[in-house]
Amino acid sequence: MFHTQLPKNNLETREQIFLGQKFIAPTNDLSRSLVESAKSLITEKLGVPDIRKARLTLTDQDFFEKMGELRRIFYLGTEYHEKLRGLIAALGFDPKQCAFDPIRIRVILPGGHHNPKAAPVYYAHRDTWYAHPQSLIVGWLPLHNLSEEETFEFYPDQFDDEVPNNSEIFNYADWIKDGPALKIGWQKSDSGLTGGYPKSLLRTRPAKAEGFSIKTGETLLFSGSQFHKTLEQDLGTIRYSLDFRLVHLDDITNARGAPNVDNRSQGNILADYIQPPLT
Numbered sequence: 001m002f003h004t005q006l007p008k009n010n011l012e013t014r015e016q017i018f019l020g021q022k023f024i025a026p027t028n029d030l031s032r033s034l035v036e037s038a039k040s041l042i043t044e045k046l047g048v049p050d051i052r053k054a055r056l057t058l059t060d061q062d063f064f065e066k067m068g069e070l071r072r073i074f075y076l077g078t079e080y081h082e083k084l085r086g087l088i089a090a091l092g093f094d095p096k097q098c099a100f101d102p103i104r105i106r107v108i109l110p111g112g113h114h115n116p117k118a119a120p121v122y123y124a125h126r127d128t129w130y131a132h133p134q135s136l137i138v139g140w141l142p143l144h145n146l147s148e149e150e151t152f153e154f155y156p157d158q159f160d161d162e163v164p165n166n167s168e169i170f171n172y173a174d175w176i177k178d179g180p181a182l183k184i185g186w187q188k189s190d191s192g193l194t195g196g197y198p199k200s201l202l203r204t205r206p207a208k209a210e211g212f213s214i215k216t217g218e219t220l221l222f223s224g225s226q227f228h229k230t231l232e233q234d235l236g237t238i239r240y241s242l243d244f245r246l247v248h249l250d251d252i253t254n255a256r257g258a259p260n261v262d263n264r265s266q267g268n269i270l271a272d273y274i275q276p277p278l279t
């Protein structure tokens with residue numbers, strides 16, 4: 001189930017998220033501005049009239065290289081860090097108390113699931129299997145209105161129930177030892193074949209799945225411990241979305257977070273998050 005209004009009290013929002021609740025927060029000025037800025041930057045960089053159909057005019061290599069440049073800007077650009085701080089505040093979080101892993105842009109190509117290099121994109125997983133803390137909250141914004149068949153799905157029965165998985169293969173120090181390219185994915189086009197991406201070892205899709213539709217400007221918030229999977233799509237258009245990760249440092253201090261039922265990843269990416277300014 002997805003709630004459409006955030007509680008007035010941010011601690012309550014976080015506690016609900018740690019219990020497995022999911023929120024689709026309404027559009028606000030900051031989310032609208034972030035999405036519009038992202039769309040115009042992508043349009044400018046790709047140089048195509050309709051970014052959802054960019055693959056019709058750009059070669060694979062050209063598209064991949066241009067998306068790599070964009071990944072770098074969204075993740076490292078201080079302008080986007082500021083925009084994200086604004087959005088975090090608009091969602092009721094105190095940016096002075098929150099560390100964040102910056103914005104990542106994702107593209108889901110029509111038929112992308114047929115490409116072996118993209119296989120990890122479709123692994124069912126928990127974000128915490130990538131060495132994020134159990135207090136992790138994930139934010140996700142689409143750049144277009146999306147129907148249920150182009151988003152992803154959650155498996156609520158597995159939120160606090162063990163899923164067989166190989167998260168022990170993920171070691172954050174190894175992941176970044178050759179620089180941030182694999183972490184952010186802006187250089188290596190074959191990282192899907194060589195990177196150690198944790199995945200579920202379940203052989204069948206869980207019986208209970210929850211999908212969702214979402215409008216551009218809305219922000220989905222959920223626990224990094226949610227078990228979920230990106231849907232395969234063959235609709236002829238590219239899906240673009242932005243996501244980010246945040247941790248309220250009080251939650252680390254007070255050991256608040258989702259239960260850890262099966263995360264064996266090693267290391268802690270939190271130290272490399274953008275930290276709140278010292279006050």
Ligand SMILES: [Fe+2]
Nearest residue numbers: 125126127228
């Ligand atoms: Fe995820």
